[in-house]
Amino acid sequence: MLRSTALRCEETQDFRKKAKYRTSYCFGDMDVFQTQVFLRLLALNVLLLPLARGTIHFYNFVLKEQNFTKLCVTKSVLTVNGSFPGPEIRVHKGDTVFVNVHNHGYYGVTLHWHGVKQPRNPWSDGPEYITQCPISPGANFTYEVQFTNEEGTLWWHAHSDWTRATVHGAIVILPKEGATYPYPKPDDEEVLVFACWYKESMRELLELAMETGSDTPRSDAYTINGEPGDMCACSNETTYRVLVDYGKTYLLRMVNAALNADLFFSIAGHNLTVVGMDGAYLKPIDTAYVMMTPGQTMDILVTANQSLSYYYMAARQYSSDRLDVTNYDHSNVTAILQYRGNYSAPEKIPFPSALPSYKDNVAAVVFTDRLRSLATEEHPVNVPQNVTTRMFVLASMGVLICPNSSCGGIYGDRLVSSLNNFSWVNPSIDILQAYYRNISDIYSTNFPDFPGILYNFTGDDLPLNISVPTKGTVVKVFDFNETIEIVFQGTNIIDAAEAHPMHLHGYAFYVVGSGIGDFDVDTDPLGYNLVDPPYVNTVAVPKSGWAAIRFVADNPGVWYMHCHLDRHMTWGMDTVFIVKDGGTVATSLRPPPAYMPPCDNSTSSRLISILDRESHSSIMR
């Protein structure tokens, strides 16, 4: 059976290579109108915004429904250009990309360029109702994605409710032309995008969960480059394969695009050397496995130094929920590392013995604690030493009380989540527009620097009266160039402690410390790494623990900050950071582009309509 699948697999790989080629040169695929739009944009940018120093690339993304058969079920999902995962963007550091997004789907969508700092330009950042309103069906919008100091692997994804499940793809940022990697040049590279798959309509299941306030739907399988792999039903023939030559070294560019799952990953018989993460270099970490949170990317070197054979590359969920929460997706997603050469396929493909088990909190923390920035002359760090603004932010689950216990969550109440006891509510127009045009009553600016009440955050049996957050559209405003430290503290409210991948738009930040239990303001800072902490856009706040980050507010604009588990984001574990202008043109928000999608709620997804309808009164508080 395995031998008979080889041809199909090679076809898949050839197709991917062709797809890459097409998207790289998609300027030639554009019609006359699109070409005119692009040329006009190009002229505008050359005349008015001489920011682009590298090469300018154009991509054409068409959002459209596409049928796929996975896990024995055929269904239609929204894609970019009909592919899952979507097309790869490939640039050099310093380049600029214009992506023209045409929405041929049924509902409003936005795209986000995850980990790209977008200096002074939140207008192209993407999260719906934060920096723009959705691109309506039939409409199009052009994003300008400016790569400055990012280098390595990042990704793009939809930022409209959970549409990113199938609307995402990798971004490869090579060193500047003429520059080299800070490690031996790999012989070849392979992009591996990890995602999740639902057999049923995920949107309908999610909508139902949001109506009733119950837990959100769990996926049926994880995928590597769109394929669940050998161990899942009806998936044998399409298992993704990475073909390798003995003795060569390969760079794996990995993206965790799964909606709600931290993932462990390992390759049978092969060591991994992690050299980069979130578009920045790391001191090499030799390890048998990695743990990647949703939103994170990782660059890993693997040398093909074992006997000619097949080896499973496998991932499974790291579920940091309570031990008695067992309804998570237990699937083991596999791809095959397959040596080229003359040999008989093995009867049994070895599975990675080092792949940690689902509930292995220790394995997750042990790996995360090893991350260090490369911190060399060519790739220096600039860790803020003198903090001017400190924040202590609780990341909590909670409930909203439903009359007569009529909802579907715990105690018959509605499940929600919060940051410092505020549960985010999307406004009716985007925050960026409201800020830029001074439109009042869209948001308030009283997001607290510290929690309103103090308690044993990670204690057992916390009182129910602290489990009900306040709903609202509450943001935090920073002055330009403030030096900020945020300690994220996970809580055990409603006995629902979990690891939280906290993600900040518009910035990368240094993770100077983390630990288990309640943060100790006297002793924990003594253990901070202010020398070579990892520089990332998403930090894994450990279950019932804390993580401290530092950054300088040098990117003016409106920037979303949220948990990258989409169910926590949807339930309200989000806020917005507004960074004020710095007094000069070069330190101020750029003016908006000539066209932004209008805020017509009738075109947005039905899910958001439900949320808006329910919480409209609290928005305007």
Ligand SMILES: [Cu+2]
């Ligand atoms: Cu979370």
